[in-house]
Amino acid sequence: MKWGLIGASAIAGNTMIDAFRRNGHEVLSVQSSGQSRADEFAAKHMIPHATTDVEDLLGQDVDAVYISSTNEKHFPQAMAAIRAGKHVLCEKPVAMNLGDAVTMVKAAEDAGLVFGTNHHLRNGANHRAIRDLIRKGAIGEVLSARVFHAVYLPQSLQGWRIDNAGAGGGVILDIVVHDADTIRFHLGEDPVQVVAQSTSGRLGNGVEDSVMSVWSMPSGVQVQTHESFTHAHAGNGIEFHGTEGSIIARGVMQKPEGEIVLRRGDEVTPVAFEPEDLYERSARLFGEAVAGKGKPAADGRDGIASLAVALAVAWAAETGQRTAVDYGDI
Numbered sequence: 470m471k472w473g474l475i476g477a478s479a480i481a482g483n484t485m486i487d488a489f490r491r492n493g494h495e496v497l498s499v500q501s502s503g504q505s506r507a508d509e510f511a512a513k514h515m516i517p518h519a520t521t522d523v524e525d526l527l528g529q530d531v532d533a534v535y536i537s538s539t540n541e542k543h544f545p546q547a548m549a550a551i552r553a554g555k556h557v558l559c560e561k562p563v564a565m566n567l568g569d570a571v572t573m574v575k576a577a578e579d580a581g582l583v584f585g586t587n588h589h590l591r592n593g594a595n596h597r598a599i600r601d602l603i604r605k606g607a608i609g610e611v612l613s614a615r616v617f618h619a620v621y622l623p624q625s626l627q628g629w630r631i632d633n634a635g636a637g638g639g640v641i642l643d644i645v646v647h648d649a650d651t652i653r654f655h656l657g658e659d660p661v662q663v664v665a666q667s668t669s670g671r672l673g674n675g676v677e678d679s680v681m682s683v684w685s686m687p688s689g690v691q692v693q694t695h696e697s698f699t700h701a702h703a704g705n706g707i708e709f710h711g712t713e714g715s716i717i718a719r720g721v722m723q724k725p726e727g728e729i730v731l732r733r734g735d736e737v738t739p740v741a742f743e744p745e746d747l748y749e750r751s752a753r754l755f756g757e758a759v760a761g762k763g764k765p766a767a768d769g770r771d772g773i774a775s776l777a778v779a780l781a782v783a784w785a786a787e788t789g790q791r792t793a794v795d796y797g798d799i
C-alpha cells in the first residue's frame with residue numbers, strides 16, 4: 470500500500486504514519502496548505518514528496534489517501550481523491566453535513582473504491598471484548614447504556630476545535646461522532662431519536678464545549694451520553710445494563726486500555742483482553758480491504774451514521790426539540 474497524506478496534522482504525524490509503516494505500507498506524499506509546512510512535515514517524517522496541491526499529490530503513485538485536514542475540507546478532498554481513483558481513509562466527522570457525507574460515500578462505492586472512516590475505538594480489544602459479552606447474552610437483554618466521555622482538551626488541541634465552527638469545531642463533531650460509532654458497534658442498531666443540551670464559554674468560543682444527550686434505539690434501549698472538553702478529572706468509560714447483569718468499563722474511551730468488569734448482583738468478574746494498537750489495526754484492515762479481503766473497521770456508511778447522530782444531537786441541543794436522526798438517502 471502506498472499512501473498520500475492530505476493534511477499535515479497532529480494525528481497523521483503522531484499516530485497514523487507509524488500505523489501505516491508498522492503494517493509495511495509506504496507513505497509517499499503529504500499535502501498541506503502551506504509549502505513550508507508541507508516540507509517541514511515531510512522532512513520530519515521522512516516522506517519523499519511534499520506539496521500544497523491535492524491534484525499534485527493525487528498524481529503521485531499512491532493507492533490511497535488518508536484525509537486528516539480540518540473537517541470542512543474532508544468532502545472536497547475526498548471527492549478529488551475518488552475522481553482520481555484513490556481509496557480513501559477519512560477522519561471523522563467525514564463531512565460537515567449529511568448530504569456531503571452521502572455523496573462522497575456513494576461516489577466511492579460507485580467507483581469501486583474502499584472508503585474507511587477512522588473511528589479508532591471499535592478497533593480496541595477492550596471494545597471487542599465488551600461487544601462479545603453483549604452478543605453472547607452475558608447481561609441478558611440490554612436495557613440501557615451510558616457513555617461518559619468528558620475530557621479536558623489538551624492545550625495542544627485548543628485551536629480550531631474550540632473556536633472555529635466553520636472548520637467543524639465543537640465537542641459534538643469531535644467526540645459525539647466517536648460515541649455514536651461505539652454505541653452502534655456494540656448494539657448493532659442505529660439511534661432513532663435524541664434529546665440534548667449543550668453549554669459553551671468555558672473553553673468553547675462560538676462552539677459548544679460540553680453536551681449531554683439521551684438517545685432512543687429501535688429495540689427500546691436507552692442511551693445516555695456526556696461529552697466535554699472541560700472536565701479534567703472525570704475519567705471516561707462506557708456501561709451497558711441488562712436484565713441479567715451489567716458491563717462496567719472504565720478508561721476505554723480514549724485508549725486501547727482500561728478496566729472492564731461484568732457485574733451480576735454482588736458478583737464482579739474482571740474481563741481480560743490483550744491491548745492492541747487502535748490505529749495500527751485500522752490501517753491493517755483498510756489495507757486488507759483494498760487487497761479485496763474484508764472491510765475497513767468502520768466504512769463510509771459508519772461514517773455517515775455517526776455524523777447523522779452528531780448532527781441530530783447538535784440540532785436537539787440548539788432547538789431544545791426531540792430530534793429524529795436523519796441518516797440520509799443511503
Ligand code: NDP
Pocket residue numbers: 475476477478479480481500501502503506537538539540560561562587588589626628643
Ligand atoms: P490538527 O489541528 O493537528 O491538523 C488539522 C489541520 O490544521 C492540518 O491539516 C493543518 O493544515 C493545520 N495545522 C495543524 N497544525 C498547524 C500549525 N502548527 N500551523 C498551521 N496549520 C496547522 O488536527 P488534528 O490532527 O487534531 O485533527 C485532524 C483531523 O483528524 C480532524 O478531522 C479530527 O477530527 C481528526 N482526529 C481524529 C482522531 C481519531 O482518533 N480518529 C484523533 C484526532 C483527530 P495543513 O494540512 O493545510 O497544513
